[in-house]
Structure formats: structure tokens, C-alpha cells
Amino acid sequence: MILSPAERSYLYDSLSVQPPVRPDARSAHQFRPIEASCSFLPNSNGSSRVRLSDGGEAIVSVKTQVVLTKNESSLISIDVDINKERDDSNFIKNLISSLESILLKKFPIEKLKLTERYSFKVYIDCFILSHNSYPLGLLSLCIYLALKSTRLPLLTSTVNDREIEEQPTFNDDWEASKKLFEPSEHQDDPPLLFVVGIIGNNVFIDPSNEEEEVSENGLIVGFANGEIVPPVQSTNLSNRDSKGISPKHILKAYSMVRNCGKEVVKALNTVVSSDDDVFTSIY
Amino acid sequence: MSAIETAVSGNPKKRLSSGLTVTQKVFVRSRNGGATKVVREHYLRNDIPCLSKSCKRCPNIVKANAQGEFPNFVLETDPLFLKNGKIGKHYLILDTNIILSAIDLIESNLSFYDVIIPQTALEEVRNKSFPIYLRVRALCKNEEKRFIVFHNEFKEETFLNRNKDESINDYNDRLIREVAKFYAKHLSDVGINVVLLTNDRNNLSKALNENIITKTLSDYVELLPNADELRDLVPSEFSNDFSRPNEVSYPEYFSTSRINGGIKNGTLYQGSITISSYNFLEGSVSVPSLPKPLLVIGRENLNRAFNGDLCVVELLPRDKWRKPSSTIVDDEVINKNDVADNEDNEIIISDQERRLLTQEAIEAQNSKEIQPTGRVVGIIKRSWRLYVGQIAPNSINQSHTGNAPKSCFVILMDRTLPKIRIRTRRAKELQGKRIVIGVDSWPSTSKYPEGHFVRTLGEIESAEAETEALLLEHDVEYSPFSKNVLDCLPKEGHDWKVPVDLQADEFIKKRKDLRDKLVCSIDPPGCVDIDDALHAVKLPNGNYEVGVHIADVTNFVKSGTALDHEGANRGTSVYLVDKRIDMLPMLLGTDLCSLKPYVDRFAFSVLWELDENADIVNVNFTKSIIKSREAFSYEQAQLRIDNPSQKDDLTEGMRVLLKLSKILKQKRLDAGALNLASPEVKVYMDSETADPGEVEIKKLLDTNSLVEEFMLLANISVARKIYDAFPQTAMLRRHAPPPATNFETLNNMLTIRKKMYVSLESSKALADSLDRCVDPEDPYFNTLLRIMVTRCMMAAEYFSSGSYSYPEFRHYGLAVDIYTHFTSPIRRYCDVVAHRQLAAAIGYETLDPSHRDKNKMELIVRNINKRHRNAQFAGRASIEYYVGQVMRNNESKQEGYIIKIFSNGIVVLVPKFGVESLIKLDQLSNDANTSEFDENNYSLKFKDTNGKMRTVHIFDKCEVEVKSKLDEATGKRRAQLILV
Incomplete structure (x- = not known):
């Protein structure tokens, strides 16, 4: 995005005051409005779609496959595809690496275990149709929703097959499938990643495109089950050189994320629990 | 919108x-x-009709299909009226379990007309049993039975969505009940009811709650006017109504997931089980990873497997391995102590342990000691079919009267199968008759399988009952040709003639007119289906032109017609002693295709130019028209050739053929062709009473050899040609060399007893060593040895050329590198396919895609191999029966040879009758304890009935008294031999 010096200085100054004045009149801990829906892809185990008010849109599909546990190095596989970007670009690689670093660590793997020998492998495929600001936040929300809406086929054969091998068989009724993340247990929600912008002494969450342009630095903060979790990494949100981060920024970011994180999770859970009809969403 | x-x-x-x-x-x-x-x-559609002729609304909603045809309204306006139960005029709706268990009853002509099969039920049947599904489809095409398939899942009004947590079975039951409700409402204004038949308790009670007229099968049958005839045909219900105490407990089969897991990782094995005909408690399963078949010994280990079932086996732990039995065990002689221990608790063997066990098993099999054994843990596919048997006389309580159904046992003709328990009210009436039964199930708590009665064939030992029993037991299709098939024959029937105008159409133009050739045929006396004819003439250049002309069956049997399908299914003609079951209708076999003398006929000709040495200079294949000059029998032809006063061209031609055939034969024997004998006998029937009069061993004349040699030559030439044209799908015949293991026992016996040896290095070595094994004191010994060698051979089989590599095409017995059957298309389907492929190879017509498709050829080949085997067994069984009848009238003393020795008996072959039979130790001797069985020397020593010690060895010549004895239990006549 190209900003004229006047625009640039205006944005910078408004965002540096205490409290920061954001161009769209949001408060520092306020997110942009999103539109989200779940379970609309009939062939996937779980799916979600999030649209951001600035036109960004992402779709995530979760599919599962039965694999021999010992043959797989990792039971989760994430792939990101951005419209009009090369699949091997650094941009995408960075996104995937941020996502993997939190999802692989903070995912309750024992939920995927089927028998002593077999487990489910989860393939998370993300497709970003368009984005104006840094899409990591959007993507993370979308992945959260998709995982929460994922259902796993119910195993009907034996669980203990260490000594005697049995071929896993499943209940053919899709309604009998169980959700990967049960709605009641709050202990075990998928993790989220939040993008925080830093200007002067201020930190603000979910920066828009213009805000990113003038920011001095940015932070990616992980959040799971009410706690800040790694990764916490700095990132340059603008095209210009970044300035340093002080510990104060990090602490402010932490407390902001902690507060709004809970609200975000609650809001997303409401989306998931409103039972969406796949059929209606197609026809 | x-x-x-x-x-x-x-x-x-x-x-x-x-x-x-x-x-x-x-x-x-x-x-x-x-x-x-x-x-x-x-x-979902809204134009699916109810298909009742009484309905006034449905004819208005139907639409034409892609061919412009409208659905056929089949259900009668006036169906069966039942007063009892206030049912009135009604159609029947069948639930899946009824179709699966009572298909025989449903097909019978005594009942079940105007029947609705819901689509849901049809698909469930298809998933559970494809053969029964095919039978239901056939019923729907049968105009007399008036069965329809109602597509309830496509019809908007009868479709229902599956509820949350509803099982598939409950859902299907609900769909079927919906069909009943729909019809009841739909036809209420024309006064026709619907009755839902189901044996499922759950479905029954729910249906009654929903006010649907529902009945179980047996309740419904009771309401029918001909209930008495039908009662017995109702299959045994798997409920525990007639509480039978748990007689025995077979181990339960493993779950499907365990079986699949085990097969995939190699710890469980899948294979077809063969029960030994000498010991019905011993079976063997061919397992790919073990060199020899795995033994399964004992009733508990066999775990309800039938001979021929596709089952899953696991290896038993090492302490349960046994030696294969050298004793004969019959049904009556079962010793309970032999059954595998059931005191052991179920020990879990891990997969790892199983793999080690397999390794040990392979080693054990390569030595001669204890052999590994296994047990059946699952049955993948039952080989159940309709069986022939009779009621065991001692299983009926003679004093019992009354109409209550009683269980009794049926002993099957096939001795490797167990007794079947059926319930019938007519047990006394059915005694002494051959009956057909079907098998329903074998619960793990029942000692015997459960079955039901289907129909009777007639008195035991009556010729009709025995013939029909034989055909059924060997799975031979003997019903008359259907109308569809007969419609494929030429309209002119017997008046068909070779067309006069030879340029009329493109195909006739390609035929060569060979009516000037002096063609004749040589066949067994009384033969009317003449497949082949020959001619020979000396050429100006000193070589000979020889022609073999084969009946042009494919001119009348076109690919894809009903006639072709029927022929492909039958696979071969079956020859019984007094009867012939044709593969193709008689109009073709005995008239239009048969190369009868004095008339013009279409043929497929192979023409060679042969030199003095019978080497092929060139060969030509062509469709032709011939006119046979004479049809000789073997004897007549021989007489004519030998008669010096006959000097006409036809006779000269025959002499040329004879000369060349002798050279060809010598060449074959030099190359290593085998000349094995089989104890074939011919039964002479008394012409007036059709009683078997005499039995004679077939003799071979020179003229037999003449025809045979040229047929072989034709088959070989055709094989080369069609393989050249269709290397992936040519129809060929191969004979694998016998594995050395088959000969081990025989060679052991020969070396020890006669100091002779049969070499297996090549077929030539085998033929030569066989020629050398002559006993100067006993000329028959060599023939006996040849008979025993035949039994060690592999069976020849048909195959499609894409399935094997060229070296494997070899026909061991004939010592040729490639072979097929071409010369008898009237009685073999393989020849029909070979004809079509040859016709395409010479450019006469294009080949039907099914004969160019590897998979379809595989299916054809598998079927004709099966049918060929069955036909052979049926033929032999027919001879056995008639020989038994002959022996019944002539008890005599005959020469016999001992061909097998067990610890408790011997098997003796009587060459004159071609019959072999077991003589048990307790018939040889009164004192079994003094007997000694020397395994290594193949001898049995015992105290005979005169008190003298006697030793018998393998290959010994002996004298036996031949009697024919009717076995009470199986109803089969056996030769009873008594050692003199």
C-alpha cells in the first residue's frame, strides 16, 4: 500500500497517542468484524470460512485419514494456498511455519489415536482467497473454527491390537461420528495466533492494512486455553525497517491478548455450536 | 424455484x-x-408406478424410458384370495430375510405369485448373496410368476431419511414398512390388500403396531390352500423355538476386522479347504507361504467348514501338530478322543509368535516328520448349493405318527460332507427316495448343519432318480433350452440348406467350395453329432494334400446371443452311459452343424500340404462348404482300408491318412508324448430292456489313432495361428508338468517292491522309463503302473494366452509347445471360442470384444475348466453306477491289484470292471490285534479268516470276490470286494 507522507504522518501520530486513535475508531483491543460459518463442505470432516470486513477471505478444510502411527513423523499436516501467490514463496512458508509451531505443539494428539497401531492423520488445508492485511490472524481464526467443527468416524473394531492385528472398521453412520473437540471441555480447545501491532508505546490488536504500513514492529502471540503459549515472535508488518521492541511492549501485548483471547474463543464457539446445515448452504 | x-x-x-x-x-x-x-x-421422482393392473391413477403418471418403452403393469387384477385372517385379495411384499432364507420356496410353482420386491430389500440381498440376487432378478423376468421390483428409494412418496442414531437395519426395515403402508393406502379403493412377510421379530412387531398386515413365513404358508405341500419347504428358522440343548460348542469365528488384519499381515491364511475322501475328519488348505497344504484335523479344528468352502485358517501351536493319518476314518468310526482337546483355555497368540510358528511350519513340511496343522477361524464364502441325499434310516422314530414336524438326518451323496438336519412331516414317506435339500446355516451350538427339503427325485436306485441325482451333484445344467435360446436358431429348422447362390453376401463369398473333395468321417458307432471329417489326396509334386474339416458351429452361434450365453454357461456336453446332455440344441448338434454324409454342409477347414515324412510344408485355414461322402464307424473304416479289393479314390485317400497318421504318432512318441492308460470301460446295454448287460474295456483300433493324430495336428496348427493373431487372449490348453512331490510315494513304492523307478526329468524320460517298467511275469503290471501314474499327473486346463508366458504353454502329456481345442465345437465351448478367434485371424469376420478382453476371457476360461471337470466326474459316476448294476447281477471272482495300503485296510483295483474299492482290516481278519503295518515297506501282515498269517504288499496281484452292495446310509451301490 502506498501512503503519502501526509497520510503516513497522520496515521503514525494518531496511533502513537495514548490511547491510540485508530482510523476505523476501534479501541486498541478490538477486532474488525468478521463473518464466519462452519461445516459447509460436505466431503470434508470439518470446514470453515471467515470473511473479514476489509475483504479478506479464507477457507479451511480438515480431512482425516487412517494411518499406521509408526510410519508417520507427524499426525498433523498443514498446507496454505494463497490466491495468486507461488506455493513455495517465503511468505507462505513463513505462515505455515508459524502455524505449525503452535499447532503441532498445542494439539491434543491423543484424541487422534485409534488403536495401538493406528491413528488418524489430520490434513488442514487452508485457502486464502484474498487478503489486504497480514492474513495470519484471519487464518488462525478459520483454522480454529474448522477444527472445532471436525468430526471423526467412530471406531467399531477393537482398540487393543498390539498383539493381534485387526483391520480398523468404522460405524457407517456419519451421525455417529464424534467431534474432535467436544464443545463442553474448555481445557482442550485448539490454539489461536494473534497479530499485534506496535507503534511508539502502544500495542493494538488485529492491525488493518494502513496500521500495518505505519507500524514500527509487530508481534505474533500464541494463545491456548486461557494462557499465552509459544510461539511469540516478532514480525515486520510494514515494508520499511522496523524499530526495536522493549519488554514493556511484550508485557502489554500479553495482557491484551489474555483479555481478548477469552472473548474471541467464546465468540467462535458460539459460531460452531449454531448447527449449520450443509445441505442448505449448497442449495 | x-x-x-x-x-x-x-x-x-x-x-x-x-x-x-x-x-x-x-x-x-x-x-x-x-x-x-x-x-x-x-x-427422487414422482412418476414411479405401482405396477398393478387394477390401478387407475398410475397409468397416467408414467413416462417412457430412453427406448420409448413404458413400464409393464404386471400385478394381477385378481390375485390370490385368502379368507382366513381376513386378508382377501392381496399382493405380497417380501422382507430381505425371507428372500435370503426361502428362495427355493419362493421360486417354486406351488405358490408366491404377484409379489412386490422393495428396492431396499433387493439391494440388501445383492450385498449379502449375489447368486440369490440373480435368482430374484430371473424371477422378475418370469412372466408367470408376476414379480416386480418397486423402487421405493427413488419414489418421492415412499422415501424416508435416516434418523439420527438409527442403525442401517432399522432404517431398511422402516423403508420396507413404508412400502407396505403406501400400497395399502394406494390400492384401498380397488379392494386389494398387501401382506408384508418378514421373519424379523422386531420388524414384525413394529409393523403390527402400524396396522400393516404382517405375517411370518410359516404363518403365511399355513393360510395357503396347499399348505400341506408347502409346509416342509419352509426353511428351518434360526430362532430357538424348538429348543435344542446345546449339543456341542464350536469356537466362534473371528470378527471381520480381525480376519482382515490377519490376512493383510500374513498371520492368517485364506484358502479353499479340501476334505480327504478317506478321512472325513481331515482336511487340507493350500496356503501360498507353505510348500505343502496345511492339514486341519479333527471336528473342532474343522469348525463347521464344508468341502470346498473358502475359509481362513490359523496355525496351531507346535504341540498340536500331527502326522497325516494313514488310517481310514468313516462317519461311523469317529472316536471322540481323536477330536482336538477342548480343555485348553484360549491362549492369545501374538502376531509375532505366529510368524515364528510359520517359519517352523515351513521347516517341518520339508522334513517328513510331524506336519503342521491349523484350524478354521472364519468362513469367507460357503460353497453351499442344492445337495442330493436320502434320509438316514435310523434317524426316524419309526413308531411316530402325526403331523408335527420332526427333525431327521439326511445323508448326502457326497461323502466328504456331514449329515444335514432337516425338519419334515413326511419323513416316513420320503424314506428310500433320493431327495434334494438346501443348507441354511450351521450354528455354533449345533453338531450338524440345518437345512430344508426342496423336492424328491424318485426311488433310490431307479435309473431316472440316479441320473438326475448325478447331474445335480455335479452341477450340470440339464434343464431344456429356454424359448429365448431356441429363438436364436434358424427359422427354417430342419429344412435349412446351404444357400445355392455362393456370391449372395460378403460372408458366403469368402467360403471356399470344397465339395469336390472326397471327404469322409470316422466316428464311434451310432454317432449322430459328427464334428469332424477328413480327406487326403496325393499331389502331383509327390506331397499330400490333407484336409481336416470341422463343423462350422460359429456360423449359427453368434456372440452375445442367448444361445451363445447358454452354451458358454454349459461349457461342454456331458456324456453319461445312457444319456447325453447337450451344450447346444439338437437341431444344430445333430443336423445343421453335423457333417452328415450326402448333404452339403458348412465347415471350417484346415488344409495342409504334407510331405512323405508328414512334415508340414504349408498350412491354410478357410471357411468352406463340403459334402461328406460317407460316415464310417471305426470298425467299418478299418475293414474298408484293410480290404484289398477296395481300390476307389476314397479308400486310397483313407489309406494315405492312415499311413501319415502312423508317422505322426511315431514322431510324437519320439518327442516324448505320454501314452497313459485309464481304466475306461464301456457298458453294453441290453437293447430291449435297457438293462446293463456287460462291461467291456475299450479297445483301440488303428483308425482311432488315425482320427486322433489329425485332430491333434489341427489343434496345434490352429493354436499357433490364433496365438499369432491374438497373443494376449488366445484360447489355449496347457498341461503343467507334474511336481516331483506327487511322484515321491509312487517311486518309493516302486523302488522298494519292484526295484524299478520312474524318471521325471522330461516327458520323454518318463515315457521311456515307463516302457522299461515291465514285469515279465505279469503283462498287466505295466498298464497298472500307467494308471497310477495318470493319477499323479496335473490336470490339463484351458487358459487365456495372456495369463502365462510362452514356456508355460507347454502340454506335457502331448509334448507340444502350444495347444488348443478346435475340433469339437458341437460339444465344447472352448472350440467355439477358438473358431471365432481363427475366423478373425484369417480375416473372415471381426472378433467380438469379449474374446479380446483379458478379464472376460479369464471368466470364460474359469467356467469351462469347472464344467469340464464336472462333466468328467459325472461321466465316471454314471459308469460307476451302471457297473454297479452289472455287478449286482453277476457276482464273480476276479483278478485284482493292491494299489494302496493303510494300517487298517487296503484298496484293490479290479481291471475288468475298472472299479477300485477299499477292503477294511476287519473284513480281512478276525483278529485286528495281530496285524502289523509296515509303512516303509508298504506291507500289511494279518491273520486271515482261516487263521493263517498272511502278508500283502503294494502292487500284489490277488483274487477277489466281487459283489455289489447297496450302502444303506448313502444309497450308493459300492463294489464290495472280499480277498480270497
Whole structure:
């Protein structure tokens, strides 16, 4: 995005005051409005779609496959595809690496275990149709929703097959499938990643495109089950050189994320629990 | 247009256009251990009719199909009226379990007309049993039975969505009940009811609650006017109504997932089980990873497997391994102590341990000691079919009268199968008759399988009953040709003639006119289906022109017609002593295709130019028209050739053929062709009474050899040609060399007893060593040895050329590198296929795609191999029966040879009758304890009935008294031999 010096200085100054004045009149801990829906892809185990008010849109599909546990190095596989970007670009690689670093660590793997020998492998495929600001936040929300809406086929054969091998068989009724993340247990929600912008002494969450342009630095903060979790990494949100981060920024970011994180999770859970009809969403 | 309606059950449908609605089905498919979510769109129509002729509304809603045809309204306006139960005029709706268990009853002509099969039930049947599904489809095509398939899942009014947590079975039951409700409402204004038949208790009670007229099968049968005839045909219900105490407990089969897992990782094995005909408690399963078949010994280990079932076996732990039995065990002699121990607790053997066990098993099999054994843990596919047997005399309580059904046992003709328990009210009446029964199930608590009565064939030992029993037991299709098939024959029937105008159409133009050739045929006396004819003439250049002309069957049997399908299914003609079951209708076999003398006939000719040495200079194949000059019998031809006063061209031609055939034969023997004898006998029937009079061993004349040599030559030439044209799908015949293991025992016996040896290095070595094994004191010994060698041979088989590599095409017995059957298309389907392929190879016509498709050829080949085997067994069984009848009238003393020795008996072959029979130790001797069985020297020493010690060895010549004895239990006549 190209900003004229006047625009640039205006944005910078408004965002540096205490409290920061954001161009769209949001408060520092306020997110942009999103539109989200779940379970609309009939062939996937779980799916979600999030649209951001600035036109960004992402779709995530979760599919599962039965694999021999010992043959797989990792039971989760994430792939990101951005419209009009090369699949091997650094941009995408960075996104995937941020996502993997939190999802692989903070995912309750024992939920995927089927028998002593077999487990489910989860393939998370993300497709970003368009984005104006840094899409990591959007993507993370979308992945959260998709995982929460994922259902796993119910195993009907034996669980203990260490000594005697049995071929896993499943209940053919899709309604009998169980959700990967049960709605009641709050202990075990998928993790989220939040993008925080830093200007002067201020930190603000979910920066828009213009805000990113003038920011001095940015932070990616992980959040799971009410706690800040790694990764916490700095990132340059603008095209210009970044300035340093002080510990104060990090602490402010932490407390902001902690507060709004809970609200975000609650809001997303409401989306998931409103039972969406796949059929209606197609026809 | 975009209105989304929600049906009553709360699931969405969307109307796409008038008459078409779409809904969605989601389910999980487990395959190979994986789970996939499957989503299907399901379309619903509103123009599916009820197909009742009485309905006034449905004829208005039907639409024509793609061919412009309208559905056929089949159900009668005036169906069966039942007063009892206030049913009145009604149609029947069948639930899946009824179709699966009582298909025989449903097919019978005594009842079940105007029947509705719901689509749901049909698909369930298809998934559970494909053969029964085919029979239901055939019933629907049968105009007399008036069966219809009602597509309830496509019809908008009868479609229901599956409820949450509803099992598939409950869902299907609900769909079927919906069909009943729909029909009841739909036909209420024309006064026709519907009766739902189901044996499922759950479905029954729910249906009654919903006010549907429902009955179990047996309740419904009781209401019918001919209930007395039908009662016995109702299959045994698997409920525990007639409480039978748990007689025995067979181990339960493993779950499907365990079986699949085990087979995939190699710890469980899948194979067809063969029960030994000498010991019905011993079976063997061919397992790919073990060099020899795995033994399964004992009733508990056999675990309800039938001979021929496809089952899953596991290796038993080492302490249970045994030696294969050298004793004969019959049904009557079962010793309970021999059955595998059941005191052991179930020990879990891990997969790792199993793999080690397999290694040990392989080693054990390569030595001669204890052999590994296994047990059956699952049955994948039952080989059950309709069986012939008779009621065991001692299983009926003679004093019992009254109409209550009683169980009794049926002993089957096939001795490797167990007794079947059936319930019938007519046991006394059925005694002494051959009956056909079907098998229903074998619960793990029952000592014997459960079955039901189907029909009777007639008195035991009556010729008709025995013949029919034989054909049924060998799975031979003997019903008359259907109308569809007969419609494929030429309209002129017997008046068909070779057309006069030889340029009329493109095909006739390609035929060569060979009517000037002096063709004749040589066949067994009384033969009317003449497949082949020959001619020979000396050429000016000193070589000979020889022609073999084969009946042109494929001119009348075109690919893909009903006639072709029927022929392909039958696979071969079956020859019994007094009867012949034709593969093709007689019009073709004995008239239009048969190369009868004095008339013009179409033929497929192979023409060679042979030099003095009978080497092929060139060969030509062509479709032709011939006119046979004479039809000789073997004897007549021989007489004519030998008669010096006959000097005409035809006789000269025959002499040329004879000369060349002798050279050809010598060449074959030099190359190593085998000349094995089989104890073939011919039964002479008394011409007036059709009673068997005499039995004679077939003799071979020179003229037999003449025809045979040229047929072989033709088959070889054709094989080369069609393989050249269709290397992937040519129809060929091969004979694998016998594995050395088959000969081990025989060679052991020969070396020890006669100091002779049969070499297996090559077929030539085998033939030569066989020629050398002559006993100067006993000329028959060599023939006996040849008979025993035949039994060690592999069976020859048909195959499609794409299935094997060229070296494997070899026909060991004939010592040729490639072979097929071409010369008898009237009685063998392989020849029909070879004809079609040859016709395409010479450019006469294009080849039907099914003969160019590897998979389809595989199926054809598998079928004709099976049919060929069955026909051979049926033929032998027929001879055995008639020989038994001959012996019944002539008890005599005959020469016999000992061909097998057991610890408790010997097997003796009587060459004159071609019959072999077991003589048990307790018939040889009164004092079994003094007997000594020397395994290594193949001898048995015992105290004979005169008190003298006697030793018998393998190959010994002996004298036996031949009697024919009717076995009470099996109803089969056996030769009873008594050692003199």
C-alpha cells in the first residue's frame, strides 16, 4: 500500500497517542468484524470460512485419514494456498511455519489415536482467497473454527491390537461420528495466533492494512486455553525497517491478548455450536 | 424455484424441477482399514408406478424410458384370495430375510405369485448373496410368476431419511414398512390388500403396531390352500423355538476386522479347504507361504467348514501338530478322543509368535516328520448349493405318527460332507427316495448343519432318480433350452440348406467350395453329432494334400446371443452311459452343424500340404462348404482300408491318412508324448430292456489313432495361428508338468517292491522309463503302473494366452509347445471360442470384444475348466453306477491289484470292471490285534479268516470276490470286494 507522507504522518501520530486513535475508531483491543460459518463442505470432516470486513477471505478444510502411527513423523499436516501467490514463496512458508509451531505443539494428539497401531492423520488445508492485511490472524481464526467443527468416524473394531492385528472398521453412520473437540471441555480447545501491532508505546490488536504500513514492529502471540503459549515472535508488518521492541511492549501485548483471547474463543464457539446445515448452504 | 422444503422427518429436500427432487445421503465407508466420508446426492421422482393392473391413477403418471418403452403393469387384477385372517385379495411384499432364507420356496410353482420386491430389500440381498440376487432378478423376468421390483428409494412418496442414531437395519426395515403402508393406502379403493412377510421379530412387531398386515413365513404358508405341500419347504428358522440343548460348542469365528488384519499381515491364511475322501475328519488348505497344504484335523479344528468352502485358517501351536493319518476314518468310526482337546483355555497368540510358528511350519513340511496343522477361524464364502441325499434310516422314530414336524438326518451323496438336519412331516414317506435339500446355516451350538427339503427325485436306485441325482451333484445344467435360446436358431429348422447362390453376401463369398473333395468321417458307432471329417489326396509334386474339416458351429452361434450365453454357461456336453446332455440344441448338434454324409454342409477347414515324412510344408485355414461322402464307424473304416479289393479314390485317400497318421504318432512318441492308460470301460446295454448287460474295456483300433493324430495336428496348427493373431487372449490348453512331490510315494513304492523307478526329468524320460517298467511275469503290471501314474499327473486346463508366458504353454502329456481345442465345437465351448478367434485371424469376420478382453476371457476360461471337470466326474459316476448294476447281477471272482495300503485296510483295483474299492482290516481278519503295518515297506501282515498269517504288499496281484452292495446310509451301490 502506498501512503503519502501526509497520510503516513497522520496515521503514525494518531496511533502513537495514548490511547491510540485508530482510523476505523476501534479501541486498541478490538477486532474488525468478521463473518464466519462452519461445516459447509460436505466431503470434508470439518470446514470453515471467515470473511473479514476489509475483504479478506479464507477457507479451511480438515480431512482425516487412517494411518499406521509408526510410519508417520507427524499426525498433523498443514498446507496454505494463497490466491495468486507461488506455493513455495517465503511468505507462505513463513505462515505455515508459524502455524505449525503452535499447532503441532498445542494439539491434543491423543484424541487422534485409534488403536495401538493406528491413528488418524489430520490434513488442514487452508485457502486464502484474498487478503489486504497480514492474513495470519484471519487464518488462525478459520483454522480454529474448522477444527472445532471436525468430526471423526467412530471406531467399531477393537482398540487393543498390539498383539493381534485387526483391520480398523468404522460405524457407517456419519451421525455417529464424534467431534474432535467436544464443545463442553474448555481445557482442550485448539490454539489461536494473534497479530499485534506496535507503534511508539502502544500495542493494538488485529492491525488493518494502513496500521500495518505505519507500524514500527509487530508481534505474533500464541494463545491456548486461557494462557499465552509459544510461539511469540516478532514480525515486520510494514515494508520499511522496523524499530526495536522493549519488554514493556511484550508485557502489554500479553495482557491484551489474555483479555481478548477469552472473548474471541467464546465468540467462535458460539459460531460452531449454531448447527449449520450443509445441505442448505449448497442449495 | 429455490424453495427448500423440509419433509416431515425434518430433513431437507430441494425441488429441482417438476417431478424431480434432490436430497442428500452422508455415510462413512470403511475400506481396507481406512474411513472415508461419502456424500451422495439422491434424486427422487414422482412418476414411479405401482405396477398393478387394477390401478387407475398410475397409468397416467408414467413416462417412457430412453427406448420409448413404458413400464409393464404386471400385478394381477385378481390375485390370490385368502379368507382366513381376513386378508382377501392381496399382493405380497417380501422382507430381505425371507428372500435370503426361502428362495427355493419362493421360486417354486406351488405358490408366491404377484409379489412386490422393495428396492431396499433387493439391494440388501445383492450385498449379502449375489447368486440369490440373480435368482430374484430371473424371477422378475418370469412372466408367470408376476414379480416386480418397486423402487421405493427413488419414489418421492415412499422415501424416508435416516434418523439420527438409527442403525442401517432399522432404517431398511422402516423403508420396507413404508412400502407396505403406501400400497395399502394406494390400492384401498380397488379392494386389494398387501401382506408384508418378514421373519424379523422386531420388524414384525413394529409393523403390527402400524396396522400393516404382517405375517411370518410359516404363518403365511399355513393360510395357503396347499399348505400341506408347502409346509416342509419352509426353511428351518434360526430362532430357538424348538429348543435344542446345546449339543456341542464350536469356537466362534473371528470378527471381520480381525480376519482382515490377519490376512493383510500374513498371520492368517485364506484358502479353499479340501476334505480327504478317506478321512472325513481331515482336511487340507493350500496356503501360498507353505510348500505343502496345511492339514486341519479333527471336528473342532474343522469348525463347521464344508468341502470346498473358502475359509481362513490359523496355525496351531507346535504341540498340536500331527502326522497325516494313514488310517481310514468313516462317519461311523469317529472316536471322540481323536477330536482336538477342548480343555485348553484360549491362549492369545501374538502376531509375532505366529510368524515364528510359520517359519517352523515351513521347516517341518520339508522334513517328513510331524506336519503342521491349523484350524478354521472364519468362513469367507460357503460353497453351499442344492445337495442330493436320502434320509438316514435310523434317524426316524419309526413308531411316530402325526403331523408335527420332526427333525431327521439326511445323508448326502457326497461323502466328504456331514449329515444335514432337516425338519419334515413326511419323513416316513420320503424314506428310500433320493431327495434334494438346501443348507441354511450351521450354528455354533449345533453338531450338524440345518437345512430344508426342496423336492424328491424318485426311488433310490431307479435309473431316472440316479441320473438326475448325478447331474445335480455335479452341477450340470440339464434343464431344456429356454424359448429365448431356441429363438436364436434358424427359422427354417430342419429344412435349412446351404444357400445355392455362393456370391449372395460378403460372408458366403469368402467360403471356399470344397465339395469336390472326397471327404469322409470316422466316428464311434451310432454317432449322430459328427464334428469332424477328413480327406487326403496325393499331389502331383509327390506331397499330400490333407484336409481336416470341422463343423462350422460359429456360423449359427453368434456372440452375445442367448444361445451363445447358454452354451458358454454349459461349457461342454456331458456324456453319461445312457444319456447325453447337450451344450447346444439338437437341431444344430445333430443336423445343421453335423457333417452328415450326402448333404452339403458348412465347415471350417484346415488344409495342409504334407510331405512323405508328414512334415508340414504349408498350412491354410478357410471357411468352406463340403459334402461328406460317407460316415464310417471305426470298425467299418478299418475293414474298408484293410480290404484289398477296395481300390476307389476314397479308400486310397483313407489309406494315405492312415499311413501319415502312423508317422505322426511315431514322431510324437519320439518327442516324448505320454501314452497313459485309464481304466475306461464301456457298458453294453441290453437293447430291449435297457438293462446293463456287460462291461467291456475299450479297445483301440488303428483308425482311432488315425482320427486322433489329425485332430491333434489341427489343434496345434490352429493354436499357433490364433496365438499369432491374438497373443494376449488366445484360447489355449496347457498341461503343467507334474511336481516331483506327487511322484515321491509312487517311486518309493516302486523302488522298494519292484526295484524299478520312474524318471521325471522330461516327458520323454518318463515315457521311456515307463516302457522299461515291465514285469515279465505279469503283462498287466505295466498298464497298472500307467494308471497310477495318470493319477499323479496335473490336470490339463484351458487358459487365456495372456495369463502365462510362452514356456508355460507347454502340454506335457502331448509334448507340444502350444495347444488348443478346435475340433469339437458341437460339444465344447472352448472350440467355439477358438473358431471365432481363427475366423478373425484369417480375416473372415471381426472378433467380438469379449474374446479380446483379458478379464472376460479369464471368466470364460474359469467356467469351462469347472464344467469340464464336472462333466468328467459325472461321466465316471454314471459308469460307476451302471457297473454297479452289472455287478449286482453277476457276482464273480476276479483278478485284482493292491494299489494302496493303510494300517487298517487296503484298496484293490479290479481291471475288468475298472472299479477300485477299499477292503477294511476287519473284513480281512478276525483278529485286528495281530496285524502289523509296515509303512516303509508298504506291507500289511494279518491273520486271515482261516487263521493263517498272511502278508500283502503294494502292487500284489490277488483274487477277489466281487459283489455289489447297496450302502444303506448313502444309497450308493459300492463294489464290495472280499480277498480270497
